[in-house]
Amino acid sequence: MSEPAWVHHAIWWHVYPLGSTGAYPASPPPGPEEHRLRRLVGWLDHVQRLGTNGVLLGPVFAxxxxxxxxxxxxxxxPRLGDSDDLDLLVAEAHDRGLRVVLDGVFHHVGSEHPWVRSGSAWLRRDRRGDLATFxxxxxxxxxxxARPEVRDHVVEVMAHWLGRGVDGWRLDAAYAVPAEFWAEVLPRVRERFGEAWFLGEVIHGDQAAIARATTIDSLTQYELWKAVWSSLNDRNPHELAHALRRHDGFTDAEVPATFVGNHDVTRLASRLDDRRTLPLALAVLFTVAGTPTVYAGDEFGLTGIxxxxxxxxxxxxxxxPADPAELPDGADLDVLHLHRELIGVRRRHDWLHAARLEVVHVDxxxxxxxxxxEGRALLVTLDYGDGSRPPNWWFEE
Incomplete structure (x- = not known):
């Protein structure tokens, strides 16, 4: 595993800037003079109080x-502002001891990109000669x-923003990009920025093989995400047990990026049939190996389908809310306190990042x-309940 040492302590707060700042969808859209990205500076103290220590930004580029x-x-x-606004956000985060990761979309570009308008040879075409799409x-x-110019461009983009202070990259749709592309590009970036971290979006497949082939540090763990809410809804601990055993196998090659919500899926509070099982889902997130992420708003128990x-x-x-002192609509403070409690457990047991796991009982x-x-252990039990008995969880150190 090639990940930098600082990642062993990382717990991310994942935010989608265009939405969270009200920049999209919006009619008319805000202009750069509104500096919407600076709204997130006000949320950095919340990130600290929550116990998370990094900000994983969604797309911020034009x-x-x-x-x-x-x-x-x-x-x-420009709907978010300009590069000075991003520089300020990164600087304010670093002043608070928070890392910052950017979202890099390197599989495709928008149809209004200058390369598309000019018919650039850097774009892939299908067998009919038409422009290929995502x-x-x-x-x-x-x-x-396959073009060296595309590889050079991605290296320079990554290096440009790493040089301005960001700490790593989320690689959007990494599963749709040839493994050899990442295997050439990422080592070139690491030569210049050895402490950079790379997170690849992967939906399914052999994670260990993908990690080895691409050299990506960490891959999104969608199998575990699905098993968590599905097993709770079906009251089927055996489904979770199967996913946990596979999860342990993934750590042979990389430490997965774990989550129970993100910008692409229905929120956990809406996904669960019984809201009382939400603490059990969070107990999984914060007690198994991985680099955990909290999607902005989930810590308040927000809903959304x-x-x-x-x-x-x-x-x-x-x-x-532009002012973090105002709670989002529908905020549940009990869920916020639960997040803080479990993130505290994770911070006290940061060795969990690369822990191995064995299922010792399931019925x-x-x-x-x-x-x-390395001699430290945490025993975690989830009781799914039976209708008359409410779900519960507990730890033994």
């Missing part, structure tokens, strides 16, 4: 709509990752696993 249709990787989206989306035009339609992500990417109502590392 784009046409939702941020994943980039038109300029070297310019901050999963059939006409506004997302695929790059030709993702729909498969245009604008279907908006409900899970809402605007946050139709209960599961117990042991996370352990």
């Amino acid at each position: 784009s046409s709509t939702h941020g994943y249709d980039t038109v300029d990787h070297l310019r901050v989206d 999963e059939g989306h006409p506004g997302l035009i695929a790059l030709d990752h 993702k729909e498969d339609r245009e604008g279907g992500d908006d409900a899970v990417r809402p605007e946050l 139709h109502e209960r599961i117990t696993w042991r996370s352990h590392h």
Whole structure:
């Protein structure tokens, strides 16, 4: 594993800037003179109080709509402000001891990108000679990752913003990019920025093999995410046990990026059939190996359902109050306190980052696993309840 040592202590607060600052969707859209990105500076104290120690930013680069249709990787989206605003956010985060990771969309560009308008040879074409797209989306035009010019460009983009102070990159749709592309690009960036961390978005597949082939430090753990809420809804601890055993195997090659919510999925509080099981989901997140992430708003128990339609992500990417002293609509302070409690457990047991795991008991109502590392161990039990008995969880050190 090549990840830098500082990641062993990382717990991310993941925020989608265009939505959280009210910059998208908005009619008319804000201009750079509004400096919307600076709103997030006000939320950094909340990030600290929560116990998280890093900010994982969604797209901040110039784009046409939702941020994943980039038109300029070297310019901050004018709806959010300018590069000075991003520099300020990074500086304020670092002053508080918080790391910052940017979201890099390097599989495709937006249909309004200058390369598309000029018919650049840097774009991939299908067998008919038409411009290839990302999963059939006409506004997302695929790059030709076999071209040295594309590889050089991605290296320089990453190096540019790392040179301005950011700490790493989330690699959007990393699963759709050839492994050899990352295997060439990332070592070149590490030669110049040895402390940079790279998180790859991977939906499924053999994570250990992908990590080895790409050299990406950490991959998103969607298998565990699905098993957590699905096993709780079905009252089936055996599903979680299977996922936990696979999760332990993934750590042979990389420490996965763990989460129970993000900008692309229905919020946990809406996904769970029984809201009382939410503490059990969080207990999994903070007691197994991984680099955990809290999606902004989940710490308040916010709800939101993702729909498969245009604008279907908006409900899970809402605007946050400009003043962090104001709670978001629907905030549940009990959920906030629970997050702080469990993040505190994780901070006190930071060895959990690379812990191994064994399921020591599972039946139709209960599961117990042991996370352990170099002589330290934490025994975790989830009781799913049976309708008459409410769900519960407890730890034994």
